[in-house]
Every structure is written in structure tokens, then in C-alpha cells.
Amino acid sequence: MFDGGQKIASHDCLDVYPKADRASKTSRSAAVHSSHAALLMLTPSPFASRCASSDLALETLLASGLSVSFPRLNTCDAIAITRRIFGIDGTATRFSTEKDDTFRIDASDGARYVLKVSNPGETAEELDLQVAAMRHVAAVAPDLPVPRVLPSKDGRFVVPVASPPEPDRTARLYSYLEGMPLDTLHASAVDHYAIGEVLAQLQRAMAGFRHPHEHRVLAWDVKHLTNLTGLQAHITDPAHRTLIEEAFARFTAIEPALRHCPAQVVHNDFNRSNIVANPGAPNFVSGIIDFGDTVHTAVAIDVATAVMNQFPLDFDANGPHDLFVQARELLRGYLAHAQLGTDELRLIPHLAMARVAARALLTSWRAILFPDNEAYILRFTRPGWEHLRWFMQRDHETVSHALL
DSSP: OOOOSOEEEGGGSOOOOOBOSSOOHHHHHHHHHHHHHHHHHHSOGGGGGGHHHHHHHHHHHHHTTTTOOOOOOOHHHHHHHIIIIIOOOEEEEEEOOSSSEEEEEEETTSOEEEEEEOOTTSOHHHHHHHHHHHHHHHHHOTTSOOOOEEOOTTSOSSEEEOOTTSOOEEEEEEEOOOSEEGGGSOGGGOOHHHHHHHHHHHHHHHTTOOOTTTTOOOTTSGGGGGGGGGGGGGOOOHHHHHHHHHHHHHHHHHHHHHTTSOEEEEOOOOOGGGEEEOTTSSSSEEEEOOOTTOEEEEHHHHHHHHHHTTSOSSOOTTSSOOTTHHHHHHHHHHHTTOOOOHHHHHHHHHHHHHHHHHHHHHHHHHHHHOGGGHHHHTTTHHHHHHHHHHHHTSOHHHHHTTTO
8 A cells, every 4th residue: 555664574573472372351351441531531520510511422432342442563563473373474564453453464575464463452252243244246247356364373363362461352364456546646646436436336246245243333433423412522722612512402303304315335435545546557446454343334324424525624714616517527426326315415514524523523522532632533534624614614405405
């Protein structure tokens, strides 16, 4: 996907990770409990009266593993894990990620892989959902550029990794997809139509997928936006807090219609960081990565997430700019392969607004929990305030017609 970071050769590292036969439920529970306490300490007392909504928000957040802290593995750790579990030697390069440890592995035979070591708060069910979804897409739509999940030496796809004294974590190995992350490209080099096409094709491939954990509660699924009201405490700017309050009010108005929208298991995170591109090639999109937010939700929410992630980052809500100019091209590509009803098309701009609000809430909170990762966490949050201002300067009907 991209180069950079510290590269370490396998012979410079020691294999310090003993084999673990099963994940420790006790240690994972302790990690979640610790994060639960951290969240409570960060929540000011004026919000104590909102017990019901705060409890729902907390349940949503902890279910997604977003609040669990852990020491980051280094490149030596990555090499040791890859050698022991997958039988591959080489060098490792760290990638910036939201909540786990991810490395590119350059094997000694020239092959490249991606090693992901889970957040200790992620459950076995969540990880199995991700892997099962990726394997399903590879089976039913092999031409889609989705990473292949590779087995360990003993044939497993999710393998426990002991990392004392921290909670047990698991390792997965994926094929590496060559190209450039979309967020490194200038907007003029982006084929928005092609992104829309691939989103529709991915949805079609996932339409028949089922999993016991597909209905999990996920903070990044915006149908749960109102459960995040307690996180307003971490929005320090009064003007920004007002925008969030208005966003909650607008979302509440469209919630009843959202409940009647077609739904299925979707990727749910078609953002700039999760699309690998190859400008100038016949197929612009060369990779769809990170199935960590896979969930059963409204198809319109999945489309809205992709739409929101095409909003211009250099944007002035007071200027003569069209917030949806690039998103419309994405939608045109999408509609070449899939259908959306008029009600869905009217809802998608509001759902895009809801995703901007959810991102502001979750990233502001997580930047406090994880100050060392603040730059990565907040990389898209600041432009989002201008996006929210754009929405609030327009009435409900005007927003509803933004894509019609």
C-alpha cells in the first residue's frame, strides 16, 4: 500500500512470544473493565443525570473495542509472530491504525503480506465476522480486490498470541494489495465514479452473507448515533458542541424512516484510508481493506459513509462550494450497478451528516484516551466541523435534495 516507517530484519529480533492455545477471557475482561473505568473518569458529573443514554453509549463503545488501551507491538514482535505462527521470515514495517497493530511483512522470498494483531478488546466473534466476510467475498466475487485471508501453519485464520503481561491477542495474516492509499492522492487524481462502482459490487457480493455476530452493536454504525450523547462532554468548543446538539436533533427526525430502509451485512467503512488506488490503471481501485466495522445495517448507511468520505477536506462552509460535488460522481458510479429508492436518496445526505457527527464525538473522546495516537485519530475530524456547519446552514428539505 505504501512505504515508510521503521523496517527491522528478522535476524535482529528475538522470538519472545510463547505459543498460546486459547485466548484468555479473564485478561480480556480485565482490559475492558479498566477501559470502562477510564471512560467513567473522563465523563463529567453534569452528565450523570443522563444515566440511560450514558449506559447505552458505554455499551456501544465497549462492544467495539475502541476504549481498550494496550502497549504497541514493535517490528521485532511482528517478525517473531509471523515466523512462529505463519512460518514466514522477513522484515516488518508498521502502519498507522485506529485500534490494533498492523504491519507490512516483506518476506525473504519477495512476497508481501499484512500482519494484523488484534486489539485485546476485540472478541473472537468480532474477528471471526471479519474473516468470514472477507473469505465470503473472495469466494463469490474473486475479481473484487479484497485481501485474501491466509492460514497459519496449523490451518487457522485467527490465532491466539500470548503477549505477557498484557491480555491475549490474536494474529491474522492477509495478502498485500499494491497501490496507494486514497488519502494520499489529490482530489483531482481520484476516480470517484470507480469508487462508487466498487462499493456497489462489494455490497452485491456481501448480500448473501450471514454470520451469528452480524447484528453486533457498533459505535461506528450511525443508526446508534443517539447512544453517543454522553460523549458531548469531550467537545470543548461551545460552537462545536452546538453543532453536535443540532446534529442529534436532525438525526432524531430521520430515525423513523431509517428503520424501514433495506439492510444487509456491509463493509461500513469505505473511507479514504481503506481504499487502495492505482491511478492510471484500468482498475482505479486496487484494494478494499479493513473489514473491522463490518455489520448488518441499512444499505443507505453504507453508501452515506462512502459519500461522507468524499467531502472536500479543504472546505469553507461560508464559501461558494458544493459539499457533494465529488460524492455525486461516486453515487453515479454506484447507481450504475445498484439501485436506491427515492426515500434512501433523501436520507443519505442526513446519514452522511450523522457520520460526520459520530466521527467528531468518537475521535474527540479517543484522542483524550490515547494522546500518543492523537494525530492519526483526529486526521479527518477538524475539516468535519466545517462540513457540519454547511449542513446546519441549510434546512431539512434542502439537505434531503442534495443528491436528487
